[in-house]
Amino acid sequence: MKYLEIFTVESNIALNKTCFLLVLRSPVSLETVAAGQFVSIEVKGEDERILRRPISIHDVDKTNNLLYLVVQRIGKATNRLAEIKKNDEISLVFPLGNGFAIEGEKPLLIGGGVGTAPLYLLAKEFKSRGIVPDILIGARTNEQLFLTNRYSALGNLSISTEDGSVGERGLVTQNSVLKKDFDVIYSCGPTSMMRAVADLAKKRNIKCYLSLENRMACGIGACLCCVNENKEGHNVCVCTDGPVFLSDDIKL
Ligand SMILES: Cc1cc2nc3c(=O)[nH]c(=O)nc-3n(C[C@H](O)[C@H](O)[C@H](O)COP(=O)(O)OP(=O)(O)OC[C@H]3O[C@@H](n4cnc5c(N)ncnc54)[C@H](O)[C@@H]3O)c2cc1C
Ligand code: FES
Structure with a gap:
């Protein structure tokens, strides 16, 4: 199940010259969130609205309903996200994507x-x-x-x-x-x-x-802007079939 919810910013901490850690409080349980999934985050601006951006889930605190994202400033949306402050509200669609299959001993x-x-x-x-x-x-x-x-x-x-x-x-x-x-x-x-x-x-x-971190628009399999070719030569949607793929199944 996917949610569209308004999160509250708990903190925004600079990690280095370009990356920052966003800690966001969810109004709903994050129990179903799994490693390797991502969120689609709304980016507000005074002049224009820009498309939501996909950001991986870095960590989750399921007891306190906190979600952790690490974002790198690279362009318009991520520079705007870098400005958000404690108590700001931000809209997220989550959890998206398949996540990692957990297997192996080593x-x-x-x-x-x-x-x-x-x-x-x-x-x-x-x-x-x-x-x-x-x-x-x-x-x-x-x-x-x-x-x-x-x-x-x-x-x-x-x-x-x-x-x-x-x-x-x-x-x-x-x-x-x-x-x-x-x-x-x-x-x-x-x-x-x-x-x-x-x-x-x-x-x-x-x-x-x-x-994979292909460029995305809708994040839900509707626009096909994130497609990647698999080994059989068919297109797969990174946002819904991925973002995690077996390396043997995908062409890079
Ligand atoms: C599943 C997924 C998970 C992601 N997780 C994270 C994350 O945890 N942290 C994070 O900082 N970023 C992550 N990204 C990338 C992030 O979505 C982009 O950096 C962001 O959308 C760029 O938006 P922008 O408006 O700031 O930059 P734009 O103005 O859109 O782009 C600036 C420059 O970066 C290039 N660019 C933009 N997006 C990508 C991309 N996906 N891959 C390669 N080059 C790109 C553009 O071609 C352009 O040259 C993820 C992407 C995907 C698909
Ligand atoms: S981003 Fe629209 S189909 Fe994947």
């Missing part, structure tokens, strides 16, 4: 940039099942990292930065943690990174889930 979670955001709730889910995931985060520089202490509280954290400012220098696919044995990989981030992760998983015969 999972590796690979996030790039703000694509790391949805992996937090996934790591939390593994931890609640007694499984300590490996979490590998990639960024261009340490200035783009966020909430690393929260991730390291849930799993074994490794970091790759392209400039070597934190963790190992290079791309996530070069990180030494990949020498370990994994039975499932989950990844979200730039397409080029997910393509490299999918290639690596295929070579090592590891099941791999990718969370």
